[in-house]
Amino acid sequence: MDPTEQDDILDTFPKLLHSHVQLRPERDAIREKDLGIWQSWTWAEAAVEIRALACGLARLGLKRGEKLAIVGDNRPRLYWGMTAAQALGAVPVPLYQDAVADEMAYVLDNADVKIALVEDQEQVDKMLEVRDRCPKVEHIIYDETRGLRLYEHDFLHEFEKVQQDGIAFDHDHPDFYDREVALGKGSDVSIMLYTSGTTGNPKGVVLTNDNVIITARNGIIREGLTSNEEVLAYLPMAWVGDNLFSYAQSYVAGFCVSCPENPTTIANDLREIGPTYYFAPPRVYENMLTQVMIRMEDAAEIKRKMFHYFMEHARRVGVKILNREKVSLKDALLYRLGDILVYGPLKDVLGLRRTRLAYTAGEAIGPEIFDFYRSLGINIKQLYGQTECMVFICVQPDGEVYADTVGTPAIDVEIKIDDNGEIMYRSPGVFHSYYKNPESTASTKTEDGWVHTGDAGFFDEHNGHLKIIDRAKDVGKLTDGTLFAPKYIENKLKFFSFVKEAVVYGDGRDYSTAFINIDLDAVGNWAERRNLAYSGYIDLASLKDVYQLIKECVDKVNQDLSEDSRLANSQIHRFLILHKELDADDGELTRTRKVRRNYVGERYDVLVEALYSDKQQCHIETRVTFEDGRTGTLAADVQIWDAEVYPATILPREAAA
């Protein structure tokens, strides 16, 4: 793609903003639901807000290259904070809003943050708590005033006041803003995003304007996105995906982004906005499907029968219709009818009726879940990437969508598999560096620009798509020397709606074992329908019937594994259901909800050892952290069950046939 002359100029976000003010001043740029009503700002209005804020930040002393931390839910003012900082040549550093104060202190200090723009009292309190550990933070600006009236600190500023001061500053220095924007270049640092850190402290990934804008533009070109898309910004602003889908692509293509009223109203806001372009990690799709299934089980019989009949039909022909393959006239007509009676209303409830393009990434998605959405006619596709490449390097092309691959290389991306099976890539999105961490930068990025993903994978011989097996460093060996890929097994377990999380152990051991977290909604509903009484998670997780239910899931996974000669030896011999849900507040999950396997193994080493003994039960006491930061102790006797292990050589399905 040859960049046009105009593209050459539009190499920063403030310049892109200016171009939309010229091109589509009256079109909505951003929306937020407030007091029950969707409030919108046009590109022209947003530009005025951003200019005032940028001047206000300049007045507080924010200069080129300095850092502005942004902490809060997705809100227009926080997104404006990003552009305002970029207009000054400063660098926005969004933080995970649900991080506890200690986690924030590390990033604030490591990133050399000068000013923090935060959402509300909750975040201000966290900032004040760690302030003496972060002496470089000079000012804190807050958006929501509630509860903050009695806070009296010189360094604490109300958002509107900063803007007012900014307007006055702009009045006195009328050329300032435009001059600063004109100084911006594509090679300037655009944003710093901290990786969630499955190991060690989080690292600040430095991305330039070129990284972000070219990647965003390539995605738009490949998928044919326009300025008419509707997007709901609901994923954490600190996550690179949100920066691409809800910020960068909006600025490049000129489409409107809507911010939910509140994190708890997302399902409802999704329905009202009806996004045409949607991203969600697999667990969101899983949750939606679980909710639908639970509600259908409780629905009247006639509705339930109709639902199952048409969903069966969709399973048979829906995916073919989406892929524009030929189906019989009868099937096509029946699908149309199903669309009126079931699929349409269902998509409406999910908020996906208008969705032209939906992405998922981050974790493997269950084939049933994937096919469920595709059979409804929702074009959901997988992509693969990481923060270091500005979200994606592989995307599934339309018509070539498979549940077990992540697609073909995106525009301008080169991919190779090194001798150890590790995936490496080179692309315009390749990050600049890790902030203040040349060793990590050097060990991740080669001299000639190739990046180690840390993932093991291979290209499928038949369709040329990339397949991911596991983290390269997590792929281990059992004592008999056979391959052990824990993530692969965990994902197979998690494809059952009853299993929320699974942690599999086996590296350097004789056999594999598993910790299971049950899904409270799905198993709870299952238990209620069977009149099983339970008082809460711990109680439910210890019921014999629940163990039996989970054993059946584990047995099925083992049966699956036994069919693959490479993996047959890693069948799960023993498992237990954990007495508590794994939680990011206890450090068991990352903030993006990925299991930290080693940490969990250390924390519950008693249980791991019990799995590798012949004990049938094990007592454990665990410290837990509540949301407010206080801690308590949780004690339980966890049962350990044996699972069915299948012989490797015989393929049961073929043997039966």
Place this chain on the structure above:
Amino acid sequence: MGRRGVPGHNPAPGSRGVSESGLAEVILAVENISLSFGVMKVLDNISFDIRRGEIRSIIGPNGAGKSSMLNVINGFYHPQQGSITFKGATRRQMAPQVAASQGIARTFQNIALFKGMSTLDNIMTGRNLKMKTNLFWQALHIGPARAEELENREAAEKIIDFLDIQAIRKKPVGKLPYGLQKRVELGRALAAEPELLLLDEPMAGMNSEEKEDMCRFVLDVNSEFGTTIALIEHDMGVVMDLSDRVLVLDYGKQLADDVPDKVRANQKVIDAYLGVPHE
């Protein structure tokens, strides 16, 4: 036990603003209140006051007369003896409609919402006294009634926003978990824009996170709207953290009335809670 003097008590409440000692005016004062049901003496010669803008707690073991005291203040119970002075006007007893129209709102120990109605509608009922148009206009939903509806809806939405209950705006309250129902009830009380808010065990039956949320809301109501709050609560941690002053009742008698730290150290209070036998 005789009546205890209230420190800083002003015999002519309502007549002064902030005094030299930095104390705010008294918004409500009860004097020598006694209430009996038959031979049961529920409140025995109780006197205390509530200053504008403070959070005032009433604590005591079960059956101490805490809820009865609130019922006397908002006119639901009529005491046999004593007087109530609210915003400078002294009465023998309150009437519920006078209390409501004068700016007293309350929540109940056992939730008293309209279970079949949505959160929004429940909060809108709290605006009842703010609605001036008559049934005729309201039925037609035109002219002034329409403008009034919009105005009240906005006020209700501000409360929904304040209490973070946007997600349950349209849900019937009967289906909500207990903790959220309590929050809706607080919302309905706030809808009346009260000057004095009576909260009867707002945290009863809640888990620690719900309690924490509710504490924050109580503090925010107090600091954002300047609402004076009288609070009945069993959770001592909550009471000691939130309150400016604490009144302790036991078997209808006044045991103590002071700032939290002093109440905490008061031997009579400790005895009442630990269960020293009564003569």
